[in-house]
Amino acid sequence: MKILITGAQGMLGQAIGQALTDHEVVAVSKKDFDLTCPHEMDRTLRNLRPDYVINCAAYTAVDLAEKEKEKSIAVNGSGVEKLAQICNQYNSTLIHFSTDYVFNGSAIQPYTTDATVDPINAYGYSKLIGEKAITRISGKFYVFRISWLYAPHGKNFFRWVAESEQSELSIVDTQTGSPTSALSVADFVRHLVSNDPEHYGIYHFTNTGEWTWYAFAKAINEKLNLNKRISAVSEFKTAAKRPEYSVMDTSRTSQVFNYTIRTIDEALDKVVSHYKN
Numbered sequence: 111m112k113i114l115i116t117g118a119q120g121m122l123g124q125a126i127g128q129a130l131t132d133h134e135v136v137a138v139s140k141k142d143f144d145l146t147c148p149h150e151m152d153r154t155l156r157n158l159r160p161d162y163v164i165n166c167a168a169y170t171a172v173d174l175a176e177k178e179k180e181k182s183i184a185v186n187g188s189g190v191e192k193l194a195q196i197c198n199q200y201n202s203t204l205i206h207f208s209t210d211y212v213f214n215g216s217a218i219q220p221y222t223t224d225a226t227v228d229p230i231n232a233y234g235y236s237k238l239i240g241e242k243a244i245t246r247i248s249g250k251f252y253v254f255r256i257s258w259l260y261a262p263h264g265k266n267f268f269r270w271v272a273e274s275e276q277s278e279l280s281i282v283d284t285q286t287g288s289p290t291s292a293l294s295v296a297d298f299v300r301h302l303v304s305n306d307p308e309h310y311g312i313y314h315f316t317n318t319g320e321w322t323w324y325a326f327a328k329a330i331n332e333k334l335n336l337n338k339r340i341s342a343v344s345e346f347k348t349a350a351k352r353p354e355y356s357v358m359d360t361s362r363t364s365q366v367f368n369y370t371i372r373t374i375d376e377a378l379d380k381v382v383s384h385y386k387n
């Protein structure tokens with residue numbers, strides 16, 4: 111397969127690039143494929159005619175988005191809309207990633223894909239605009255809502271806990287979600303590209319199980335033998351609100367794609383082992 115990966119230098123883009131070694135991959139980053147430059151995107155797809163476009167490019171600064179709403183929408187909303195149109199025009203299947211932050215967090219059981227969306231921060235709102243545009247344009251598309259992404263590389267919570275010089279961390283235990291390894295997402299994408307059921311739509315992909323950020327930090331601390339003192343707090347002041355509960359139901363994804371998803375604990379073990387080596 112000929113595959114274009116956008117946002118290839120980001121955390122997920124790198125992980126997916128490393129997982130797709132059996133395919134002809136063209137990896138592009140913001141400087142040559144900017145979601146806010148339709149002509150650049152059109153030219154690339156016209157020349158390349160990829161079977162798949164895996165869009166890992168996004169505006170992901172959750173707190174900054176509160177101040178930069180327009181910019182976040184230009185990338186995650188209008189930019190994604192344009193990309194979906196261009197994929198349609200050149201008959202490429204679009205694989206796109208959205209977020210658990212499209213939900214308001216008031217649920218008490220895992221969100222299914224048809225649960226009501228109601229983002230409570232600007233980033234979630236901008237991602238929802240992108241999802242809706244892709245669905246409206248239709249065509250050959252997969253949107254995977256993922257959550258709390260981390261990896262041995264890139265900027266993420268796992269690396270912050272592992273590398274912070276602070277010996278004591280105070281972490282919220284009032285938000286619950288499913289930390290998801292970018293290595294797991296990449297493995298799933300590899301499986302999808304080789305076994306595409308052409309069953310397009312919106313899906314949830316997370317490692318299975320749930321932790322609070324505090325529980326996640328404790329698990330990282332233990333598995334890496336960091337010996338930090340980690341305490342639970344009920345509040346950590348941030349510019350953007352975060353959902354209190356954003357666990358997503360992944361059962362449909364497992365069924366449709368015939369794929370067993372790793373648990374949060376197994377996935378963390380794997381990231382820890384990569385991180386150490």
Ligand SMILES: NC(=O)C1=CN([C@@H]2O[C@H](COP(=O)(O)OP(=O)(O)OC[C@H]3O[C@@H](n4cnc5c(N)ncnc54)[C@H](OP(=O)(O)O)[C@@H]3O)[C@@H](O)[C@H]2O)C=CC1
Pocket residue numbers: 117118119120121122123139140143144145146165166167168169170185189207208209210237256257258259260264265
């Ligand atoms: N990180 C997380 O916890 C989660 C992420 N997601 C989603 O997963 C996807 C991948 O996220 P992740 O890998 O963490 O994100 P990163 O921020 O690590 O990577 C995103 C990449 O997109 C690039 N980018 C930013 N703006 C543009 C633009 N206008 N045009 C082209 N490229 C651009 C960034 O470049 P530069 O750095 O130079 O700006 C960066 O390399 C995103 O869709 C995100 O919304 C969903 C849930 C959780």
Ligand SMILES: Cc1cn([C@H]2C[C@H](O)[C@@H](COP(=O)(O)OP(=O)(O)O[C@H]3O[C@@H](C)C(=O)[C@@H](O)[C@H]3O)O2)c(=O)[nH]c1=O
Pocket residue numbers: 170171172208209210211256257258259266267279280281282285323345346348352
């Ligand atoms: C630095 C710090 C953060 N926290 C809290 C704040 C927040 O609730 C939680 C995690 O903080 P982060 O800023 O790493 O996480 P955040 O940027 O909210 O992560 C989100 O990113 C976007 C892109 C997504 O799509 C989401 O799925 C989610 O992964 O930890 C503490 O409790 N103590 C601390 O010292």
